[in-house]
Amino acid sequence: xxxxxxxxxxxxxxxxxxxxxxxxxxxxxxxxxxxxxxxxxxxxxxxxxxxxxxxxxxxxxxxxxxxxxxxxxxxxxxxxxxxxxxxxxxxxxxxxxxxxxxxxxxxxxxxxxxxxxxxxxxxxxxxxxxxxxxxxxxxxxxxxxxxxxxxxxxxxxxxxxxxxxxxxxxxxxxxxxxxxxxxxxxxxxxxxxxxxxxxxxxxxxxxxxxxxxxxxxxxxxxxxxxxxxxxxxxxxxxxxxxxxxxxxxxxxxxxxxxxxxxxxxxxxxxxxxxxxxxxxxxxxxxxxxxxxxxxxxxxxxxxxxxxxx
Ligand SMILES: Cc1cc2nc3c(=O)[nH]c(=O)nc-3n(C[C@H](O)[C@H](O)[C@H](O)COP(=O)(O)OP(=O)(O)OC[C@H]3O[C@@H](n4cnc5c(N)ncnc54)[C@H](O)[C@@H]3O)c2cc1C
Numbered sequence: 369x370x371x372x373x374x375x376x377x378x379x380x381x382x383x384x385x386x387x388x389x390x391x392x393x394x395x396x397x398x399x400x401x402x403x404x405x406x407x408x409x410x411x412x413x414x415x416x417x418x419x420x421x422x423x424x425x426x427x428x429x430x431x432x433x434x435x436x437x438x439x440x441x442x443x444x445x446x447x448x449x450x451x452x453x454x455x456x457x458x459x460x461x462x463x464x465x466x467x468x469x470x471x472x473x474x475x476x477x478x479x480x481x482x483x484x485x486x487x488x489x490x491x492x493x494x495x496x497x498x499x500x501x502x503x504x505x506x507x508x509x510x511x512x513x514x515x516x517x518x519x520x521x522x523x524x525x526x527x528x529x530x531x532x533x534x535x536x537x538x539x540x541x542x543x544x545x546x547x548x549x550x551x552x553x554x555x556x557x558x559x560x561x562x563x564x565x566x567x568x569x570x571x572x573x574x575x576x577x578x579x580x581x582x583x584x585x586x587x588x589x590x591x592x593x594x595x596x597x598x599x600x601x602x603x604x605x606x607x608x609x610x611x612x613x614x615x616x617x618x619x620x621x622x623x624x625x626x627x628x629x630x631x632x633x634x635x636x637x638x639x640x641x642x643x644x645x646x647x648x649x650x651x652x653x654x655x656x657x658x659x660x661x662x663x664x665x666x667x668x669x670x671x672x673x674x675x676x677x
Contacts, residue, residue, distance in 0.1 A: 432452075
């Protein structure tokens with residue numbers, strides 16, 4: 369490990385806490401990956417700005433982690449600083465009429481339940497999606513029943529120099545599992561919801577959740593859908609047709625319930641998952657002419673690892 373990553377991080381960062389060689393297996397839902405050099409938990413936005421400025425001054429790579437539910441981390445871990453926005457100020461939710469501001473560190477499901485309890489509709493389609501508001505905005509999380517970008521009015525961000533800015537939703541480039549927020553730290557967002565009967569919201573939420581429970585392995589260790597759907601066919605359908613359901617490499621296995629989920633069924637290494645995913649991409653190209661793009665975010669895995677030619 370380079371000594372510059374080992375600098376005295378505890379000095380003068382307004383109450384931030386630090387952990388060296390943080391185990392990424394416990395910070396991600398799929399539970400694989402080597403350690404992060406330094407995991408930092410800033411106490412508030414001022415403390416975060418101090419960290420970002422110091423990292424930028426010393427050219428230390430910075431990554432932000434939310435709930436780790438869309439992340440695959442290399443077995444060698446990640447160099448530099450991983451920042452978690454899980455202290456209280458980053459989790460605040462403030463309601464005002466039909467609007468709510470939610471901090472990036474707030475759990476998406478906590479936000480959805482609070483909205484439902486206040487008779488505010490607009491989050492029901494996100495039922496069952498783990499992780500935080502920040503991670504959901506970054507990847508425009510959602511599915512057939514709606515995406516988070518539809519409810520967002522504006523997003524509060526910090527740039528890598530510690531400056532705060534507000535982007536209108538139309539400036540965030542929300543697309544299919546994507547946004548243009550890649551270069552920012554998302555601090556939170558304001559959402560506009562519609563008043564509705566509380567019971568109706570609860571019923572709709574339950575219906576979405578039941579549908580997902582039937583078709584997705586929500587209680588197993590995964591990073592959600594592994595590949596994006598190509599324009600003409602669902603990735604899961606293709607993977608199932610190619611006979612991959614139940615296929616294993618080490619502790620990694622293609623889900624029997626939904627073929628676009630790769631599971632850690634016990635002691636998987638990131639390398640097992642990559643090997644299985646590479647084989648799927650290869651077969652999809654040969655059998656369907658499809659180039660399967662990753663939906664999961666990857667940290668520390670070189671591009672060549674996915675190449676199968
Ligand atoms: C069982 C299961 C079901 C799922 N179902 C769905 C689904 O139906 N639809 C769907 O879209 N996704 C789904 N996912 C994937 C995942 O839950 C979502 O993508 C979620 O929104 C990721 O949020 P997170 O906080 O866990 O992000 P993380 O996994 O922590 O991070 C994802 C990316 O966002 C970045 N990021 C996180 N927080 C911030 C921030 N504050 N500022 C800047 N960048 C940030 C990270 O750097 C990383 O690049 C599912 C996952 C699982 C495990």
